[in-house]
Amino acid sequence: MQNNLKKIYLQISQGQLAYSSTARYRWQGVLFSIGCVGIATVILFELNLALYNVNMVYLFLTIVATVWFGLAAGALTAILSLLCFDYFFIPPYFTFIVDAFQGWAAVVLFIGTALFANQVAGRARLGSQQAQQRALEATALYELATAVITKIDQQEMLQLVLKKVSEALNTQNCTLYLKDEERNDQLIEIARIDTLGTPDTRHPDVSIAQVVLIQNRAAFYPGNSEQSPEKINSAQGVAPNTVAYLPLIYGLQVLGVMVVVGPEDKNLDNEEKRLIQVFANHVALALAHARLIRESAQLATLRDSDKLKSSLLASVSHELRTPLTSIKTATSNLHLFDKIIETADYAETLAIIEQETDRLTRLVSNLLDLSKIEAQALKPDFGWYYLPEIVQSVLDRLKKNPVINSHPISAVFSPDIPLARMDYLQLDQVITNLVENAAKYSPPSRPITVEVEVQPTNEVKLPDGQTLDGYIDTPQLLLVKVLDEGRGIPNSELERIFDKFYRVRPSPGNLLVDAPGTGIGLAITKGIIEAHAGKIWAQNRLYGGTTFYFVLPISPLVDNLEEE
Amino acid sequence: MPNTPVEDFYKAKILVVDDETAITQGLKRQLNSRGYDVQTASGGFEALRLIEDNPPDLIILDLMMPDLDGLHVTREIRLKMHSNTPIIVLSARGEQSRKVEALDLGADDYLTKPFGLDELLARIRVALRHQQQVGSTPVNATLPTVIGNENLTIDLSKHLVIKEGHELKLTPKQYETLKYLAQNPDKLITHQMLLRHVWGPEYGNENQYLHVLIGQLRQKIEPDPARPQYIITEPGLGYRFRLPA
Numbered sequence: 001m002q003n004n005l006k007k008i009y010l011q012i013s014q015g016q017l018a019y020s021s022t023a024r025y026r027w028q029g030v031l032f033s034i035g036c037v038g039i040a041t042v043i044l045f046e047l048n049l050a051l052y053n054v055n056m057v058y059l060f061l062t063i064v065a066t067v068w069f070g071l072a073a074g075a076l077t078a079i080l081s082l083l084c085f086d087y088f089f090i091p092p093y094f095t096f097i098v099d100a101f102q103g104w105a106a107v108v109l110f111i112g113t114a115l116f117a118n119q120v121a122g123r124a125r126l127g128s129q130q131a132q133q134r135a136l137e138a139t140a141l142y143e144l145a146t147a148v149i150t151k152i153d154q155q156e157m158l159q160l161v162l163k164k165v166s167e168a169l170n171t172q173n174c175t176l177y178l179k180d181e182e183r184n185d186q187l188i189e190i191a192r193i194d195t196l197g198t199p200d201t202r203h204p205d206v207s208i209a210q211v212v213l214i215q216n217r218a219a220f221y222p223g224n225s226e227q228s229p230e231k232i233n234s235a236q237g238v239a240p241n242t243v244a245y246l247p248l249i250y251g252l253q254v255l256g257v258m259v260v261v262g263p264e265d266k267n268l269d270n271e272e273k274r275l276i277q278v279f280a281n282h283v284a285l286a287l288a289h290a291r292l293i294r295e296s297a298q299l300a301t302l303r304d305s306d307k308l309k310s311s312l313l314a315s316v317s318h319e320l321r322t323p324l325t326s327i328k329t330a331t332s333n334l335h336l337f338d339k340i341i342e343t344a345d346y347a348e349t350l351a352i353i354e355q356e357t358d359r360l361t362r363l364v365s366n367l368l369d370l371s372k373i374e375a376q377a378l379k380p381d382f383g384w385y386y387l388p389e390i391v392q393s394v395l396d397r398l399k400k401n402p403v404i405n406s407h408p409i410s411a412v413f414s415p416d417i418p419l420a421r422m423d424y425l426q427l428d429q430v431i432t433n434l435v436e437n438a439a440k441y442s443p444p445s446r447p448i449t450v451e452v453e454v455q456p457t458n459e460v461k462l463p464d465g466q467t468l469d470g471y472i473d474t475p476q477l478l479l480v481k482v483l484d485e486g487r488g489i490p491n492s493e494l495e496r497i498f499d500k501f502y503r504v505r506p507s508p509g510n511l512l513v514d515a516p517g518t519g520i521g522l523a524i525t526k527g528i529i530e531a532h533a534g535k536i537w538a539q540n541r542l543y544g545g546t547t548f549y550f551v552l553p554i555s556p557l558v559d560n561l562e563e564e
Numbered sequence: 565m566p567n568t569p570v571e572d573f574y575k576a577k578i579l580v581v582d583d584e585t586a587i588t589q590g591l592k593r594q595l596n597s598r599g600y601d602v603q604t605a606s607g608g609f610e611a612l613r614l615i616e617d618n619p620p621d622l623i624i625l626d627l628m629m630p631d632l633d634g635l636h637v638t639r640e641i642r643l644k645m646h647s648n649t650p651i652i653v654l655s656a657r658g659e660q661s662r663k664v665e666a667l668d669l670g671a672d673d674y675l676t677k678p679f680g681l682d683e684l685l686a687r688i689r690v691a692l693r694h695q696q697q698v699g700s701t702p703v704n705a706t707l708p709t710v711i712g713n714e715n716l717t718i719d720l721s722k723h724l725v726i727k728e729g730h731e732l733k734l735t736p737k738q739y740e741t742l743k744y745l746a747q748n749p750d751k752l753i754t755h756q757m758l759l760r761h762v763w764g765p766e767y768g769n770e771n772q773y774l775h776v777l778i779g780q781l782r783q784k785i786e787p788d789p790a791r792p793q794y795i796i797t798e799p800g801l802g803y804r805f806r807l808p809a
Contacts, residue, residue: 368657381800383800384771384772384779385775386790389792392788393797396791413790424797424799424800425799557776
């Protein structure tokens with residue numbers, strides 16, 4: 001008995017719903033009835049107890065049998081008890097004859113009480129069994145719901161949901177088909193859980209699922225009939241329905257089809273069908289949930305790109321218009337000069353056109369670069385270069401610009417700088433941007449310095465105190481600093497200056513920010529450095545001004561150059 | 565603006581190929597005013613026809629053209645016509661790989677649009693001068709045996725490189741690289757050309773070797789490797805040898 005109970009308990013705790021477990025324990029119920037009635041009769045007979053006590057003991061056994069083994073076992077126990085009672089305890093003894101009124105009363109009372117007790121105990125047993133099943137369903141549904149909410153990735157979530165369904169229903173196979181998003185009436189298999197056991201050769205069948213999808217109606221089929229034809233003919237003459245195809249309905253839409261292949265030769269009863277339907281509803285909800293998450297992410301991206309576009313228009317249209325206006329004015333002036341020629345004016349006007357064309361050219365190439373970075377198409381054309389050469393050529397070029405040359409510009413290179421892997425032109429652009437930026441945001445005659453040095457990777461610290469170990473995987477790196485003595489950048493904006501179109505907001509103490517600009521330069525600079533597996537950041541200097549830092553990894557070089 | 569007398573190449577015939585008439589006409593006017601004889605073509609096929617009918621002294625070739633692009637034209641000229649007329653290719657920004665391809669196919673130089681007239685004239689002069697030297701002298705006859713100035717001398721006959729009076733110790737590959745560059749002054753030598761010449765024809769993509777070697781060479785010959793005077797980097801393309809005036 002204890003064992004049987006343990007088995008039932010184990011089965012329940014393993015998550016299976018023990019619907020018809022009674023059937024499996026019927027013979028044990030018979031054994032119990034015969035055994036306990038026999039033993040009780042012997043003991044009672046030996047003890048020679050009063051009649052009402054004997055009656056009580058038999059009643060007790062009947063109730064126990066009903067509660068533990070079901071109505072049938074209870075009824076059997078009751079009949080056996082009645083026979084024994086009559087035979088051994090009601091005079092005349094050792095006959096089934098009842099003569100005295102006393103005896104009749106005892107027998108009738110016993111039958112009445114036993115039948116009634118049997119009924120009550122049976123109902124209680126059924127009730128507790130159902131309650132247990134409900135509890136299990138509730139747990140399974142709870143786990144399902146948790147899976148839906150906690151897993152972000154749709155594939156992972158569906159796999160988990162299906163696993164829960166498969167565990168709860170003890171299935172051989174559980175498969176999920178979803179509508180193809182492009183070809184709307186095609187189903188594609190999206191998740192599948194196979195458990196041990198002989199695989200069903202016919203189910204799940206995508207063409208049946210297709211029909212279920214179109215008809216939007218659940219369908220049930222007999223399982224692996226090829227393997228067990230005799231089972232079809234036996235018993236009720238109908239093969240048990242063990243396979244369920246369920247449309248996943250959300251609102252007015254059918255999202256897909258779930259297929260559940262149950263254990264072999266166990267007919268799905270209404271209770272199980274209902275449960276499968278509940279699970280199917282949950283899977284549909286899960287799918288809808290996943291789709292909503294996806295759509296809201298897309299919406300967020302769209303909204304971001306929309307915001308990006310409007311800030312692009314706001315910041316760039318002014319920058320585009322200004323040089324165009326200058327050029328247009330200059331050419332109109334040239335037309336005028338045809339009549340009144342003044343050489344100095346002529347040359348000046350030409351210089352304006354040239355200068356403004358250069359400005360436009362730079363702006364257009366910046367925009368193109370930015371769109372490349374946006375599309376992640378900025379692929380450096382790597383070579384092995386000596387960074388000081390690039391820095392020096394940029395400085396020599398920029399010194400021709402009178403605005404930049406109003407600052408004393410110097411470069412400091414530590415003596416041991418190795419070649420590093422970089423795109424020459426992109427690094428040229430980075431240094432140009434940083435130096436131009438430094439010149440733009442610091443008062444004339446304040447010095448600008450560019451420093452290049454080699455540092456061990458684990459000794460370079462970011463502003464937040466972190467080392468670069470996570471970012472750069474080479475033991476050494478090139479550290480480049482561009483130092484200016486401008487007004488600095490408000491600490492709260494130090495991180496945002498590398499954002500696209502971001503400009504430091506003018507503030508009373510910070511008048512220099514009116515300088516023209518699009519907020520593209522630093523975004524490109526950052527994009528380039530990141531495409532080089534490096535990192536860029538800015539920090540305010542202790543006594544005024546800003547330092548821009550960037551680092552590039554130093555990969556080891558080949559040294560078998562000359563094999564002669 | 566130009567300080568080299570144009571008369572050297574007076575009436576040199578230049579073919580300008582571009583599908584933009586604004587560019588061909590603009591260049592034609594400017595080059596005409598400098599004394600060059602200019603023809604224009606608005607596409608690859610037309611260009612090839614003109615080259616066959618009336619071979620020019622120099623070709624300015626746009627890489628991006630709708631009918632037959634500059635790469636095809638370069639290939640036709642070099643491989644089918646066996647002509648070594650100097651070719652200067654014009655490319656838009658961001659067409660680095662086409663540019664490299666054109667140069668490796670045998671184009672002599674490049675300009676990135678938009679470019680200034682001075683720049684173009686300088687490139688034309690270098691290309692024509694180079695062509696004159698190669699064309700007017702029998703192979704190997706009067707190639708200079710000593711290249712250099714008072715600071716750096718490369719003596720090709722003695723295999724010596726002397727910097728400020730001291731002989732430099734160069735490895736064979738360093739010497740070979742320097743020699744090859746110096747024999748083609750002002751001319752753009754691509755990575756591939758250098759690798760094939762110095763390492764052997766089976767090389768071509770091992771740019772890292774080359775960059776490292778140039779780095780070492782500069783340490784030896786340049787007074788300040790951060791400001792190279794002799795070996796000038798053409799980013800992503802190759803190097804140019806220049807003798808400071």
